Amino acid sequence: MRLLSRILTGLVLLLGTGWAALALALTGAGPEGAHLVRALPALVLVAVAVALWRRSSWRVAVAVVVAGCAAIYGWVRTVQPSDQRDWAPDLARAARAEVDGTRVTIHDVRDFRYRSTTDWDASWYTATYDTRELTGAWFIVEPFSGFYGAAHTMVSFGFADGRYVVFSVEVRREKGETFSALGGLFRQFELIYVVGDERDLIQLRSNHRKDDVYLYPVDASKERIATFFLDMVARMNALHERPEFYDTLTSNCTTNLVRHVEKVSAVKVPYDHRTLLPAYSDALAYELGLIEKDAPLEVVRARHRINVQAMAANGQPDFSRRIREAGATAASTP
Structure with missing residues (x-):
């Protein structure tokens, strides 16, 4: 004893x-x-x-x-988040929206054009989307090369006119600051909902960072997808009004998406290694029936890895259409 x-x-x-x-x-x-x-x-x-x-x-x-x-x-607990810092150039603007019924006008949609991960032409725009014109949602997973289980997750929404807009929950870095999972446990970073064009947020990851990117169609009704979209817009606006800290365990890219899913559906998402290690979040989505289950998970993963299509569509105005084209499955299988 x-x-x-x-x-x-x-x-x-x-x-x-x-x-x-x-x-x-x-x-x-x-x-x-x-x-x-x-x-x-x-x-x-x-x-x-x-x-x-x-x-x-x-x-x-x-x-x-x-x-x-x-x-x-x-x-x-006395250290408070702020939206007034010397932000990194790619995070200098925080998106915000005005909602008028089914019409949502989003300001500061990011649309950078990259020559490399450190060299780009910066651009933001304002766009109006109508939730009645939503055609679907896509769950995006980007496993990080060399980091077991680490990944970034995003959601993209498509509209009948061919436009796509991505929501990415991220650390809002200051100039010269780099991400640290440990620092993310101790109020080192603010949280931001980056809203951007797929030619920015997807192409950056697949074509310039050279990470695998998986683009899964979400299996949900149009009404539920519209509710999901509006819930993300509401959360984005709330952060614009009242900043929050990022937390590696409780408020990261995936846990925020989980909360949106739970709010707009009857699905109860378990908090386990597939949430803590987002590289396995597609396995959780597969188990819950949020993405297609017509084949084993590894087959579904290979089917929706879009790196080959993304490289072929590099810089093209119809990038979003091209990365959704079928036919590259065999070539893209690891």
């Missing part, structure tokens, strides 16, 4: 002070990176706790660490 209490006390001290150090160093950190000096109180906390453990009891040491973590958590 004595050995067990020592082990548990050691774990509390290690995990508690580790969390405290990360919270102090990363919370609110911007392009300058982690504030290492600010993390020094965590070292003082562990030193005091260890000294008390040796001279008094493990209960006192644990109480000190818990109290210290509670105080730091209270400070963390």
Whole structure:
């Protein structure tokens, strides 16, 4: 029993002070990176706790660490999100919309033209969409090369006039800032709904980042898709009015999409590794019947990998039509 209490006390001290150090160093950190000096109180906390453990009891040491973590958590909660920062150029504008019945006018739809991932011509436009003209929705999955289970997910909506608009839930980076999954746990980044043309948001990923991109038609009624679209617009507008922090575990690209799905349908989405590791989110969508299930999942994946079509359609005005063309399945199968 004595050995067990020592082990548990050691774990509390290690995990508690580790969390405290990360919270102090990363919370609110911007392009300058982690504030290492600010993390020094965590070292003082562990030193005091260890000294008390040796001279008094493990209960006192644990109480000190818990109290210290509670105080730091209270400070963390005082750090507030902002929409007034020196944003990275591709995230400089946050989309917003005006809704008039079935007509939705979206401002700052992104439409960049890329020569590489770091060289582009910036462009935004305003467009009006009518939910009565919706023809479908597509679930997009972009697994990240070299990162097990990591991926980005998006949703695209198509309209009868041939236009497509993509909603992408992302980290809103500042100039010089890079994404960190660890930083995303400690209020380091704001959340943004990027709304853009498929020639921007899909082509960037398939043709320039060279990541696999899967484009799955969503199996849902037109009415449900319209409700889904309007719910994403409402969330986008809410973020424009009241900024929020991105959270790697609870408010990322996939968990936000899950909340939209649950709001507009009777589907209860389980929170498991397929949500935490979005590279497997298509497996979850497949299980729930949100994408087609007429073949084994690996066959469905191969059918909807659009990299071959995207490369062939590079820079073309009918990019969206071309990436939906059948016939490249065999060539695109890994």
